[in-house]
Amino acid sequence: MILATECDVANEVICAPANVTELFEFPTIFTIGSFEVTRTEILMFLAAFIVLGLFYFGLRQQRLVPSKFGVAMEGMVGFVRDGIGRDVIGPESTKYLPYLLAMFSFLLVGNLFSITPIVNFPVTSRMAIPAFLSLVTYWIFVIVGFAKNNFRYLIDTAWPKAVPIGLRWLVGLIELVSIFLLRPITLAVRLFANMVAGHLMLTLLLGSGVIFLAAIPEIGFKGTIGIFWFALGLFMYLLEILIAVLQAYIFTLLTAIYIESSIHFEH
Amino acid sequence: MEGNIEALTGALALIGYGLGAVGPGIGIGIVAGNAITAMARQPEMQGTIRTTMFLGIALTEALALIGFVLFFIASAG
Numbered sequence: 001m002i003l004a005t006e007c008d009v010a011n012e013v014i015c016a017p018a019n020v021t022e023l024f025e026f027p028t029i030f031t032i033g034s035f036e037v038t039r040t041e042i043l044m045f046l047a048a049f050i051v052l053g054l055f056y057f058g059l060r061q062q063r064l065v066p067s068k069f070g071v072a073m074e075g076m077v078g079f080v081r082d083g084i085g086r087d088v089i090g091p092e093s094t095k096y097l098p099y100l101l102a103m104f105s106f107l108l109v110g111n112l113f114s115i116t117p118i119v120n121f122p123v124t125s126r127m128a129i130p131a132f133l134s135l136v137t138y139w140i141f142v143i144v145g146f147a148k149n150n151f152r153y154l155i156d157t158a159w160p161k162a163v164p165i166g167l168r169w170l171v172g173l174i175e176l177v178s179i180f181l182l183r184p185i186t187l188a189v190r191l192f193a194n195m196v197a198g199h200l201m202l203t204l205l206l207g208s209g210v211i212f213l214a215a216i217p218e219i220g221f222k223g224t225i226g227i228f229w230f231a232l233g234l235f236m237y238l239l240e241i242l243i244a245v246l247q248a249y250i251f252t253l254l255t256a257i258y259i260e261s262s263i264h265f266e267h
Numbered sequence: 268m269e270g271n272i273e274a275l276t277g278a279l280a281l282i283g284y285g286l287g288a289v290g291p292g293i294g295i296g297i298v299a300g301n302a303i304t305a306m307a308r309q310p311e312m313q314g315t316i317r318t319t320m321f322l323g324i325a326l327t328e329a330l331a332l333i334g335f336v337l338f339f340i341a342s343a344g
Contacts (some may be wrong), residue, residue, distance in 0.1 A: 087318060186329040193332035250325050257322060 043123045047109045054105070080104050080252065087143035088256040089263070096259055099140065103133065104252040110168045114199055115237060122244070127188070127193035130251075134188035142180075153265060162174070187254055188209035194247050198240045205233030270334040280341035287334030 028036040058073030066074060080101045085093030093100075106125060114122035124130055145153040157179060158172040212226025302320035306313050 083314075087314060165269050186326075186333070189336055190325060190329055193335045197335060246321075250321055253318065253321060254325060 039121065040123060040126050040129075043113060043119065043121060044110075044129065047106060047113065047123055050109050051102075051105045054109075060207050075099060084249075084252050088253065089260045092263065093153070093256070096140075096256070100252050100256060103137075103255060104248055107133075107248035107251055108245065111195060111248050114195060114202070114242070114244055115240050120202075122195040122199055124191055124247075125199050127192050130188040130191040133251070134191075136185045137187060137258060138184040139144055141255075141258040141262040144259055145265060148263050149265060153262070156265070183258060187251065189249050191247050194243060198236070198243055201236050202233060202240060205229050205236055277342040280338045284334045284338040284339070285317060287337075288331050291327050291331035294330075295324055298323040 013020075026038040028038055030037055031043065054073060058070050059077075061070075063070075081093070081097055084104070085097050085100055087095060110123040110129070112122075113119045113127070149156075157175050159168060160171055160175065163171045197241055206229075209226045209230030209232075212223045212229060216223035216226075298320060302316055302323075305316050311314075
């Protein structure tokens with residue numbers, strides 16, 4: 001338990017929980033063969049199956065007038081196709097739409113786990129998952145860059161003709177580092193850090209609210225400050241919904257922008 | 268009185284993150300403010316401007332988030 005619930009609130013000045021690193025420890029729940037399955041892995045597969053289920057049940061029948069659920073799913077597909085794919089990549093986006101849609105829906109479900117009761121843990125706040133997703137994106141945009149522009153992709157990035165000759169090596173170096181090194185790292189770290197920050201914030205605010213309120217019988221009036229923490233935690237809860245949706249959108253948008261910059265990379 | 272170096276490391280990491288969050292804060296303000304000005308001027312370009320604004324915010328925010336991760340690394344190490 002991350003909360004210091006066994007603390008003697010009347011006598012101790014500082015209530016430290018028994019184990020502060022508990023948020024970052026994931027005990028094995030069960031093992032399959034040599035694979036040790038933790039809570040993160042279960043939730044990861046759960047998110048994948050939820051996405052599959054949503055699409056299967058939402059778009060199962062193609063009717064003239066779809067059901068309400070079907071309309072919602074079509075709205076999401078349309079949003080990714082038009083708002084992200086067509087606006088950013090252009091007419092070639094149809095080829096990349098399955099990847100963008102899979103990415104968006106998995107991240108949406110994974111991020112929203114952060115505010116789902118009982119689950120309360122965003123799978124994307126484990127570095128391995130954003131890192132892997134951003135590696136897939138990295139792989140796609142580098143391959144697309146080489147496939148569309150041959151080796152001019154690498155040469156023109158390192159030696160941009162549009163820049164005056166004196167600055168060319170500097171701009172080329174910055175471009176090389178930012179495209180091939182910083183892009184995948186920031187893509188992963190942005191999602192990871194946002195979700196960890198939100199998760200920690202919710203844990204701390206709601207947890208300290210509960211602890212203060214539970215201590216009212218012992219410390220009396222001073223414990224009512226817990227109401228303030230709890231209210232702030234509920235406000236963060238609402239904000240966390242916005243952040244979860246926004247981060248899924250931004251990750252997909254940046255994926256599309258990176259792919260676009262590999263296709264038409266001259267400008 | 269002997270100083271507690273362990274406690275100082277965490278405090279320094281906290282101060283470093285606070286300083287690191289200043290720049291991106293100003294940057295996001297500039298990006299969002301200019302996007303609002305552009306949207307007010309040309310409401311028909313809203314979609315494009317919003318996309319570009321999110322891109323700008325995401326790139327600026329990356330600095331603050333790297334600082335946030337480094338805070339954990341520094342205070343744990």
